[in-house]
Amino acid sequence: MSSEKEFLQGVADSEYEYGFVTEIDADTAPRGLSEDTVRLIASKRNEPDWMVEWRLKAFRHWASLAEQKAYPRWAHLKYPDIDFQNISYYSAPNRKPKYNSLDEVDPEVLNTFERLGISLTEQKRLMGVAVDVVMDSVSVATTFKEELAKHGIIFCSFGEAIENHPELVQKYIGSVVPYTDNFYASLNSAVFSDGSFCYIPPGVRCPMELSTYFRINEAGTGQFERTLIIADKGSYVSYLEGCTAPMRDENQLHAAVVEIVAHEDAEVKYSTIQNWYPGNVRGEGGIYNFVTKRGICDGDRSKISWTQLETGSAITWKYPSVILKGNDSVGEFYSVAFTKARQQADTGTKMIHLGRNTSSTIISKGISAGESNNSYRGLVRISSKAENARNFSQCDSLLLGDRCGAHTFPYIEVNNSSGQVEHEATTSKVGEDQIFYCNQRGIGEAEAIKLIVNGFCKEILAELPMEFAVEAQKLLAIELEGSVG
Amino acid sequence: MSNAEMLEIKNLTAGIEDNEILKGINLSIGAGEVHAIMGPNGSGKSTLASVLAGREDFEVTGGEVSFKGHDLLEMEVEERAREGLFLAFQYPVELPGVSMANFLKEAVNSVRSHRGQDALSAVEFIKLMKERAALVDLNPDLKKRAVNEGFSGGEKKRNEIFQLAMLEPSLAILDETDSGLDIDALRIVADGVNRLRSENRSFLVITHYQRLLNYIVPDFVHVLLNGRIVKSGGKDLALKLEEHGYDWIKEELDIAEPA
Numbered sequence: 001m002s003s004e005k006e007f008l009q010g011v012a013d014s015e016y017e018y019g020f021v022t023e024i025d026a027d028t029a030p031r032g033l034s035e036d037t038v039r040l041i042a043s044k045r046n047e048p049d050w051m052v053e054w055r056l057k058a059f060r061h062w063a064s065l066a067e068q069k070a071y072p073r074w075a076h077l078k079y080p081d082i083d084f085q086n087i088s089y090y091s092a093p094n095r096k097p098k099y100n101s102l103d104e105v106d107p108e109v110l111n112t113f114e115r116l117g118i119s120l121t122e123q124k125r126l127m128g129v130a131v132d133v134v135m136d137s138v139s140v141a142t143t144f145k146e147e148l149a150k151h152g153i154i155f156c157s158f159g160e161a162i163e164n165h166p167e168l169v170q171k172y173i174g175s176v177v178p179y180t181d182n183f184y185a186s187l188n189s190a191v192f193s194d195g196s197f198c199y200i201p202p203g204v205r206c207p208m209e210l211s212t213y214f215r216i217n218e219a220g221t222g223q224f225e226r227t228l229i230i231a232d233k234g235s236y237v238s239y240l241e242g243c244t245a246p247m248r249d250e251n252q253l254h255a256a257v258v259e260i261v262a263h264e265d266a267e268v269k270y271s272t273i274q275n276w277y278p279g280n281v282r283g284e285g286g287i288y289n290f291v292t293k294r295g296i297c298d299g300d301r302s303k304i305s306w307t308q309l310e311t312g313s314a315i316t317w318k319y320p321s322v323i324l325k326g327n328d329s330v331g332e333f334y335s336v337a338f339t340k341a342r343q344q345a346d347t348g349t350k351m352i353h354l355g356r357n358t359s360s361t362i363i364s365k366g367i368s369a370g371e372s373n374n375s376y377r378g379l380v381r382i383s384s385k386a387e388n389a390r391n392f393s394q395c396d397s398l399l400l401g402d403r404c405g406a407h408t409f410p411y412i413e414v415n416n417s418s419g420q421v422e423h424e425a426t427t428s429k430v431g432e433d434q435i436f437y438c439n440q441r442g443i444g445e446a447e448a449i450k451l452i453v454n455g456f457c458k459e460i461l462a463e464l465p466m467e468f469a470v471e472a473q474k475l476l477a478i479e480l481e482g483s484v485g
Numbered sequence: 486m487s488n489a490e491m492l493e494i495k496n497l498t499a500g501i502e503d504n505e506i507l508k509g510i511n512l513s514i515g516a517g518e519v520h521a522i523m524g525p526n527g528s529g530k531s532t533l534a535s536v537l538a539g540r541e542d543f544e545v546t547g548g549e550v551s552f553k554g555h556d557l558l559e560m561e562v563e564e565r566a567r568e569g570l571f572l573a574f575q576y577p578v579e580l581p582g583v584s585m586a587n588f589l590k591e592a593v594n595s596v597r598s599h600r601g602q603d604a605l606s607a608v609e610f611i612k613l614m615k616e617r618a619a620l621v622d623l624n625p626d627l628k629k630r631a632v633n634e635g636f637s638g639g640e641k642k643r644n645e646i647f648q649l650a651m652l653e654p655s656l657a658i659l660d661e662t663d664s665g666l667d668i669d670a671l672r673i674v675a676d677g678v679n680r681l682r683s684e685n686r687s688f689l690v691i692t693h694y695q696r697l698l699n700y701i702v703p704d705f706v707h708v709l710l711n712g713r714i715v716k717s718g719g720k721d722l723a724l725k726l727e728e729h730g731y732d733w734i735k736e737e738l739d740i741a742e743p744a
Binding site: 431433434436437438439440441442443444445447451452454455456457458459 | 538539540541561562563565566567571572574577578579580581582583584587588589591592595596599631648652
């Protein structure tokens with residue numbers, strides 16, 4: 001169908017909607033990375049010696065990897081080697097204020113969020129979401145802090161956590177993702193600028209969704225967030241991470257680390273919408289998104305659930321994982337990855353079963369358009385001591401057009417004969433029959449494809465918290481918008 | 486014909502690649518009339534339905550079709566639908582994960598918007614769904630189910646008639662809606678259709694068997710043979726076909742079996 005082709009072409013080519021640069025004064029470190037850079041970052045942030053030492057250990061490890069060019073190369077991704085000496089590793093808004101009200105925030109910053117349709121005022125009023133905004137690398141606004149404090153919940157920037165809760169940071173940082181874990185995790189450990197810290201005390205059910213909007217803002221600046229979430233015994237928290245970034249010509253490196261610790265009977269739900277600049281239709285520019293996300297179900301009956309909607313970035317390399325150490329613990333991974341134009345995504349999860357009666361669920365939906373490549377890569381490992389472990393995996397791919405690719409790389413290692421592992425995979429194209437059926441009911445091409453794609457993703461979107469699910473649908477619709485309609 | 490014209494087909498030819506399937510169809514349907522088209526396998530019945538709905542697998546090589554005064558062949562598939570042409574599919578398509586409610590809301594509001602009507606509110610819409618689902622004895626819970634996914638054969642056919650009821654078309658084409666239905670399901674579907682008959686709504690009922698026409702009694706019956714309408718008559722013609730098959734017509738017309 002010619003109009004369907006046009007529509008798909010439109011999908012494949014549509015340019016990033018959220019591309020703009022906020023002009024605020026920034027304090028940016030010169031390009032390049034050495035021990036001195038690491039010390040500079042730490043001193044800019046007034047960090048204690050233990051933190052500096054940890055960074056330096058990470059840096060030395062990273063430097064030895066970098067010298068051997070020991071980059072992870074196993075992913076189904078193609079990109080040139082990154083010149084790590086041509087990146088600036090620190091950028092902070094010049095004035096580093098502590099705001100009591102939004103009136104004190106730089107209007108430019110607020111304006112940025114207005115244009116993204118996620119104005120803080122609206123968020124505060126309508127949703128009761130505590131928003132810790134990371135603008136570039138330093139937090140500039142935190143709300144609802146007092147309400148959270150009443151419950152003994154700590155939700156602050158990583159920098160504040162180092163200052164005010166050093167015992168917690170020292171105990172948990174690197175406990176799930178050690179600085180030796182992989183090339184990008186080492187890099188992050190050396191140079192992480194800021195991020196979020198969250199601690200839920202025993203028995204506390206966090207009364208609101210905790211939400212952080214990340215935003216990459218300085219031209220040519222890498223962004224190295226670090227997030228640490230600790231759910232103490234019997235606690236519960238739902239954490240939202242959502243992001244958009246302004247348009248860029250240069251590739252921007254993003255190497256974040258997220259660590260989650262769930263103690264006995266605790267539950268953490270972590271939801272992400274990732275919508276960074278994917279580059280233009282020719283594959284120029286765009287974010288390189290190399291993220292290490294991992295949680296540990298440390299205590300018995302604990303649960304960690306990852307839900308993600310990935311639509312952005314030129315390259316996505318991301319495997320939110322769960323180590324199921326506690327007996328009867330539960331790990332979940334729900335993912336929608338949408339790629340178009342020349343985007344490449346290699347994403348999936350690792351479920352490492354160590355404890356008895358542990359169970360994990362993986363549901364991954366990949367949608368590819370244009371000339372993009374979309375891969376699911378997942379590992380399910382059942383260790384010898386994991387009696388009666390269970391896993392269910394389902395990986396579905398949907399192709400829009402005939403120049404894109406969908407790939408599935410499932411790895412399964414079972415070392416205990418009582419384990420049960422199920423894997424299902426499908427690949428389908430949006431059928432002409434389906435489009436015709438919709439058309440015959442009066443539904444146009446564009447709306448038909450939106451309906452079909454939304455239907456395909458339904459069970460994942462249903463996992464997102466309500467207000468996020470609405471945003472996710474809106475985002476998918478925008479992503480699918482093309483020259484038709 | 487005294488009634489206002491709904492559909493006027495003149496010398497329509499169509500096929501796939503070099504294979505001509507419709508070899509000059511002439512047919513007039515007036516408003517409120519029910520026409521049945523019967524014919525053996527391969528005579529071109531379903532092709533006619535597909536061409537009228539605008540399926541691009543078929544190439545129209547000649548002729549004219551006017552629908553409520555519009556040049557049908559110039560219209561996109563969805564324009565035809567919005568203007569009031571409905572096709573009940575012989576093989577309804579599954580849309581995994583797309584709920585009936587979302588699907589029909591999109592469809593109904595597209596049609597309403599074309600007619601210059603406001604979109605239905607959620608409450609009005611749910612009420613309408615409930616009311617129309619009852620016409621074909623469908624459980625109103627179906628609003629949460631995905632379109633045709635996991636529907637039994639009979640449910641799929643009833644679902645087509647339910648959608649017909651929701652979209653309130655001017656002309657409904659039923660493409661072998663009776664195929665694969667047991668007698669009870671057939672009666673339910675036929676009852677639904679009969680309740681939807683009105684002086685402003687025409688039907689083109691395509692079927693293999695006379696059986697359906699006992700329930701949906703047509704005003705006219707046409708015999709399609711080898712890409713042409715070779716005989717037209719009243720409902721009695723269908724009975725005669727049931728009794729004697731198609732051979733007597735072939736003999737009458739002196740056409741050889743298609744190779």
